[in-house]
Amino acid sequence: MHKRPKIVILGAGYGGMMTATRLQKANAHHDAEITLVNKHNYHYQTTWLHEPAAGTLHHDRTRMRIDSVIDTKKIHFIKDAVSEIKTDEQKVILEGGELEYDYLVIGLGSEPETFGIPGVEEHAFAIRSVNSVRHIREHIEYKFASYNSQEEKHDEDLTFIVAGAGFTGIEFVGELSKRVPELCEEYDIDRDKVKIYSVEAAPTALPGFDDELVNYAMNLLESRGVEFLINTPIKEVKEDGVLLNNGEEIKASTVVWTTGVRGNAVIEKSGFEAMRGRIKVEKDLRAPGFDNIFVIGDCALIINEEINRPYPPTAQIAIQQSYTCSNNIKALIAGKEKLEEFTPDIKGTVASLGGKEAIGLVGSTKLYGHSASAMKKVIDNRYLFLLGGMPLVLKKGKLNFF
Amino acid sequence: MHKRPKIVILGAGYGGMMTATRLQKANAHHDAEITLVNKHNYHYQTTWLHEPAAGTLHHDRTRMRIDSVIDTKKIHFIKDAVSEIKTDEQKVILEGGELEYDYLVIGLGSEPETFGIPGVEEHAFAIRSVNSVRHIREHIEYKFASYNSQEEKHDEDLTFIVAGAGFTGIEFVGELSKRVPELCEEYDIDRDKVKIYSVEAAPTALPGFDDELVNYAMNLLESRGVEFLINTPIKEVKEDGVLLNNGEEIKASTVVWTTGVRGNAVIEKSGFEAMRGRIKVEKDLRAPGFDNIFVIGDCALIINEEINRPYPPTAQIAIQQSYTCSNNIKALIAGKEKLEEFTPDIKGTVASLGGKEAIGLVGSTKLYGHSASAMKKVIDNRYLFLLGGMPLVLKKGKLNFF
Structure with missing residues (x-):
């Protein structure tokens, strides 16, 4: 043999x-x-991580033990x-x-990808793993939780900068803009004190995506209080915020780096x-x-x-x-x-915007709002089905369609 | 007139x-x-605050809007x-x-009361208000959440020092020792990495309380991994831990000050x-x-x-x-x-120890375990009854007796 x-x-x-x-x-x-x-001894869904990062979905919903999907009598697993x-x-x-x-x-x-911009590794968070996103979630929550105990208020603790308005950036901003009102309620903080900036070097959010869908997304997110700084490259990330190429500084205790x-x-x-x-x-x-x-x-x-x-x-x-x-x-x-x-075989692209909102292109069909959001869930569940069949869909799937 | x-x-x-x-x-x-x-526009139950501080009870359960209890047409309220x-x-x-x-x-x-010990105000937390306890809760949770993202592990982030083993200190340690296993589960952290110290200057925990009950409490808390440092005055609280009178240092990112x-x-x-x-x-x-x-x-x-x-x-x-x-x-x-x-008219004293555990003296009767815990809830509910009658008991009371 x-x-x-x-x-x-x-x-x-x-x-x-x-x-x-x-x-x-x-x-x-x-x-x-x-x-x-x-x-790790678990697999996680990278494309869902913007949700636990904002705190709108528990991180355990995005991961599963590897030995619950793979038969380790057939395939050795080494952690x-x-x-x-x-x-x-x-x-x-x-x-x-x-x-x-x-x-x-x-x-x-x-x-x-930091593009060599100074300070990104030291001072910015990245949406990249279960560990990193629950760190972000708790960091954000801590900023809210500590604000009212401060004798001199650090308003930069309530300013959140998301660098990069690509898919991950926009999806995270979408979740965060849904989460912020809940955090304001939880920690007795005036919503007007909280600032969310979406900062993008390119001349548009979601560069390369359909204009009409981009507009829909930006309008929706602006209606939730997100401020877009488009065409605005970042020169440096500092401990207390970002320095823009145009010389302006934005003070913020939280910078999330999503530029690809x-x-x-x-x-x-x-x-x-x-x-x-x-x-x-x-x-x-x-x-x-x-x-x-x-x-x-x-x-x-x-x-x-x-x-x-x-x-x-x-x-x-x-x-x-x-x-x-x-x-x-x-x-x-x-x-x-x-x-x-x-x-x-690119079947389509759907970006969630938080809550029941999303935008998407499936073939040449544009999807908005709830129908795009439902499509996003179909995509997420389809992967679970391919991976672990219906039992995994029922265990970890997104079944709250409407 | x-x-x-x-x-x-x-x-x-x-x-x-x-x-x-x-x-x-x-x-x-x-x-x-x-x-x-x-x-604040709310009243809170100071004697419950060790619970939201540890994260075992939501802080909203410990507070109520003042105008939900007082008729502000009869009594002016000024915030x-x-x-x-x-x-x-x-x-x-x-x-x-x-x-x-x-x-x-x-x-x-x-x-x-800081007793003039240097560093307490700058570096220690106090269990004193809704704002302070949700700050503590989130601080603790953040230490767990960030640990796995650290390239070089800061083990002091998982060390918790509670200064003072009086009633508040012991009650907080009790809740914390119940909460830690949940946090370890939530953030994939080995329980053995977490240290909880109860540090007391006096020659015993709960000075002045019944010896037998004190022993019961200490044994129970030790079985949950709490380490007592009795007869151990603290000389200074530093940014990264405490310096004891005996010259030893304990590194810890969290010091909660409960010495009265x-x-x-x-x-x-x-x-x-x-x-x-x-x-x-x-x-x-x-x-x-x-x-x-x-x-x-x-x-x-x-x-x-x-x-x-x-x-x-x-x-x-x-x-x-x-x-x-x-x-x-x-x-x-x-x-x-x-x-x-x-x-x-001192009716008795009951100290909760987390979960369904407590110790108490009612008259000369000693209470342990579940019966003491149930008595504690009776006391908490009785106050709510005095304040706002049965509706308030039903809304904010502790009804999970068994």
């Missing part, structure tokens, strides 16, 4: 988790030894952080050990050729020059040839890649040479 | 609130113009803070104005003769030398002649004083010369 090949999957985000699930369903563990590595990939030795260095692989799937996800993401630092550290931490993968999702390393999710760069620009990294693409990736690994193990090519 | 005399009640704590209620029930507003002044009493002009100076009085009731409550109270600073500022902010009142509860100023609650000093020491200020005594005080004011208005004398 020949030795079973080792498949190692790094990261249990959308891509890694779905790849593991697909391989398990296909009984690939009969032909290979499969190991999934993740920093550890990845330090480096040694491609010449076909080894992964973990913080607490190392792992050999025959086939590697890199699904390590993203990191916030880059690939994982492990990519560069491991010597892969990369652009901002993302590997421009072959059509079969392998890293150029490696016939046994697949890259999926936020670390994979795919060009949209229609406009000759990279697709933005989304959960949707990561999930689709997991299908191609798991099929290709099975093909390689079976000794086939012809691999599947990956083509993204 | 002669001018109606003005009764001004300062403070809507136990004493002031009950005095106002008693006067209203006796229809004193027909014969006098009654004004109640309080910093303002008292700066000074000008006894020579029969005037009260408020932050936002001034008030003349013919009869004055001082029920301004207490302030934390003194009377209100307004007392001294207004020129009354006082001991630690408390006026040694006459038997009829008037301030010595003033025939129209009554002092009740934490600002009144009453000597227990059996042991020749002051009674500790309690809600029980404040409530009893409100009966004598309101009767005496009515008598004065009616032109009577003979006033009632106040004698405390």
